[in-house]
Amino acid sequence: MNKILNHFLLILIISSHATFSFASNHYPITRESKLNNERGKLLYTQYCASCHQVNLSGAEDWKGYDADGHRKAPPLNGTGHTWHHSDETLHQIIKYGFAKLIKNYEGKMIGFEEDLSDKEIDYILGFIKSHWNDEYYDHQISISIK
Template sequence: MPFFRRRTILAGAAVLVLGAVVLAWVIVPGREHAARVELGRRLYADHCASCHGTALQGEPNWQYPKPDGRMPAPPHDASGHTWHHSDEELFRITKFGMAAVVPGYESVMPAFAGVLSDREIEAVLAYIKSTWPDRERTYQQERSRGRS
């Protein structure tokens, strides 16, 4: 086989391998993210929607204490304040309860340690974040990077 033809075949093979690597970085993570969001949607429906609402709308009058002094479940959509918290804060609140972030805070929200795995908590949070408009999602990402 002539040198030029062999070189062309090797260059073509290199382009194909490079293309496969790029596709793996772009397509597979997108598919993994979609699967995580779907898992989070199902877990949210099972563990969170009864308080925070099936449409993430929260309880009525969520900004005002109930008669017992505890706050109602806030919305997780863009109308609430969930997107004001970093990934670390959201994870800690979900796993350990509000007192993990605000010492002494009494909440009716249970801690999900022992109920949901870390992976499942991250999936629920991925689902919630997937519903936010770009502005809220960008703000929350910046907050998570410590830039807000």
């Protein structure tokens, strides 16, 4: 199957079957607070950069598969499709990983629920959003308003 389509189906599955609940946060998450973005940057560097790269560019040739046959880490900097997902979906992906959202998931995006609080996840999201152009940012905010 076409890989991009595959990805969208994945997200569709997550969106329709995810019934996890988590502490309600203040959506949409903005990138207005420089302090929170800095907090997010520190956490991102510690927990995410090893796969998504320090500059958020994702793995080289990210649309391909790694030696284990798993999908590679996509860019989070706005050149991929992260900005197509609402805050709620992104929060769940980071908190629970695909591992807990998709049955028999064998890929590498595991959840960070043990390491990061809901607040910390949202600091990271604010930091990620600070890399997007205004058009993508505004669009993503509009689909995240509750």
